[in-house]
Amino acid sequence: MQGLKVTLAERERSYPVYIGRGLLEGLGEFSRREKFPKRVAVIADSTVARLYGQAALSSLEGAGHTAELLSFPAGEASKTLGTAQVLYEELLERGFDRGCGVIALGGGVTCDLAGFVAATYMRGLPWAAVPTTLLAQVDAAIGGKTGVDHRKGKNLIGAFHQPSFVLVDPAVLSTLPQRELHAGLAELLKTALIGDADLFRLAEQQLSTVLSGELSPLEEAVARAVRVKAEVVSRDEREGGLRRILNFGHTLAHALEAATNYRYFLHGEAVAWGMIAATWLSWRRGLLEEAEHKRIERLLLKLSKPPLPEVSSEALLEHLRRDKKIVAGRLYYVLLRGIGEAVVEGGVTEGELLSAWEYIRTVEEGSSRNPSPLPRHPSRILVLHGPNLNLLGEREPEVYGKMTLKELNRALEDFARERGIELRIFQSNHEGVLIDLLHEHRGWADGIVINPGALTHYSYALRDAIAAVGLPTVEVHLSDIHSREPFRRTSVIRDVCIAQISGKGLGSYLEGIEVLRKEEKGAAGAG
Numbered sequence: 001m002q003g004l005k006v007t008l009a010e011r012e013r014s015y016p017v018y019i020g021r022g023l024l025e026g027l028g029e030f031s032r033r034e035k036f037p038k039r040v041a042v043i044a045d046s047t048v049a050r051l052y053g054q055a056a057l058s059s060l061e062g063a064g065h066t067a068e069l070l071s072f073p074a075g076e077a078s079k080t081l082g083t084a085q086v087l088y089e090e091l092l093e094r095g096f097d098r099g100c101g102v103i104a105l106g107g108g109v110t111c112d113l114a115g116f117v118a119a120t121y122m123r124g125l126p127w128a129a130v131p132t133t134l135l136a137q138v139d140a141a142i143g144g145k146t147g148v149d150h151r152k153g154k155n156l157i158g159a160f161h162q163p164s165f166v167l168v169d170p171a172v173l174s175t176l177p178q179r180e181l182h183a184g185l186a187e188l189l190k191t192a193l194i195g196d197a198d199l200f201r202l203a204e205q206q207l208s209t210v211l212s213g214e215l216s217p218l219e220e221a222v223a224r225a226v227r228v229k230a231e232v233v234s235r236d237e238r239e240g241g242l243r244r245i246l247n248f249g250h251t252l253a254h255a256l257e258a259a260t261n262y263r264y265f266l267h268g269e270a271v272a273w274g275m276i277a278a279t280w281l282s283w284r285r286g287l288l289e290e291a292e293h294k295r296i297e298r299l300l301l302k303l304s305k306p307p308l309p310e311v312s313s314e315a316l317l318e319h320l321r322r323d324k325k326i327v328a329g330r331l332y333y334v335l336l337r338g339i340g341e342a343v344v345e346g347g348v349t350e351g352e353l354l355s356a357w358e359y360i361r362t363v364e365e366g367s368s369r370n371p372s373p374l375p376r377h378p379s380r381i382l383v384l385h386g387p388n389l390n391l392l393g394e395r396e397p398e399v400y401g402k403m404t405l406k407e408l409n410r411a412l413e414d415f416a417r418e419r420g421i422e423l424r425i426f427q428s429n430h431e432g433v434l435i436d437l438l439h440e441h442r443g444w445a446d447g448i449v450i451n452p453g454a455l456t457h458y459s460y461a462l463r464d465a466i467a468a469v470g471l472p473t474v475e476v477h478l479s480d481i482h483s484r485e486p487f488r489r490t491s492v493i494r495d496v497c498i499a500q501i502s503g504k505g506l507g508s509y510l511e512g513i514e515v516l517r518k519e520e521k522g523a524a525g526a527g
């Protein structure tokens, strides 16, 4: 098994990126060839673990590695220190030491999070990335930036930690949801626009084919995009600041994402709008020829993205100012001098930015877009299991039942999926971790189901956190706390919850979810 090989020369050392359809099967062989540690923790989100976890483990084991799968709930909301903490604990419990390695199997969230865990666990373990979204294959997995989000902003905590190798298998993109594919294509086109005119031409010829579901052209396209990013990142070492061109389309995109609370656009969708604006600005400033402007715009409009939201120009500027992107009324902006050639221009004015914003609104009206209403997000529910629930099935099964936590979580996920509800599920034995998780999900969750375990009897800190987060919360318990020891009847949390359900085992949780659903519908109806 060979695949194309791109070498990234970065900082202290270089590493290979292997690209080819079907390479996932050879993960074990590549790991052995790269002298990756024998014992490996494969970290994947819940979706990717289900789709590709087994394939990764089998391949690693077939090549003589010992591999274990660690997973966390899918989605950006998991990219936090809270999830890192849960992963550290799991690594410690399973006895992973400095001689082991981490493999990140998944999208950008997984690469950032697992890479960060690898960078920090026991002062750093070797890691490898197996990106499974198009965005991660052409962007997130390349360049050695790892990290997590903070309540105050994205990617605020992190480390540079170069992987030992990266394995890119475009075949796994066949299971990617359409929206994610389009968002990843936006980043791929960005790479073409800033550094590879041939890739842009290839996209002009093949984009419709790819959008119709025939993904084979992606193999060459991804390889080219990886090469461009590798080149930019490597040269940045010598020509400080070159890396900034990777932000083409991103200034406006970040403001749009922030102005819509990160709940409306996928990142790549916002970047597509940002690139349309930046391309227009490049033409307006006389950097780019009109014909090229039109060619670029035509291609970017083929990517589907939600319509522009109602955001006032003032609100957009406010986000840019808060981001310190605008200094004294001016900002640095990445523009195009041609297809495949980017420049960083200082001195773009607020006025120009507003004209670009006005412009993309007219483009939107002019294009044959289906003016569908804003997509309604499915209800999002945070499920927290407190102390000792990791021992479910083993600890006093006559009281708590024989079902393990894994089985219980799977049942919850099935129940939620059938109802179009998104769940994030966490367990921790630590009061502080549960509180952090509550805080971190403030912007994400519509409601909370929490089994606080025995913390319910005395944790005023947990009670205050639930009150502070201000989301409808249901307290649940597996056993009937009212028919057990007297101390179990006290709950200091009950009065900040909309309901308390106990004694129904798994049913307590399911009922909790139903209560939240009704609450939400009621709230929507009232509004």
Ligand SMILES: NC(=O)c1ccc[n+]([C@@H]2O[C@H](COP(=O)([O-])OP(=O)(O)OC[C@H]3O[C@@H](n4cnc5c(N)ncnc54)[C@H](O)[C@@H]3O)[C@@H](O)[C@H]2O)c1
Residues within 6 Å of the ligand: 045, 046, 047, 048, 051, 074, 075, 076, 079, 106, 107, 108, 109, 110, 112, 132, 133, 134, 135, 136, 139, 140, 141, 142, 143, 144, 145, 146, 154, 155, 172, 173, 174, 175, 176, 177, 180, 267
């Ligand atoms: N480190 C960097 O240089 C860098 C660069 C760009 C973006 N990022 C980060 O990347 C993140 C976004 O990455 P993303 O868009 O890949 O998000 P993601 O990792 O959340 O993946 C998106 C969704 O696709 C699912 N998925 C992944 N692979 C799949 C497959 N093959 N089939 C079916 N479903 C699959 C995931 O479970 C998830 O629900 C952001 O947090 C961003 O900050 C980092």
Ligand SMILES: [Zn+2]
Residues within 6 Å of the ligand: 187, 250, 267, 271
């Ligand atoms: Zn991006």
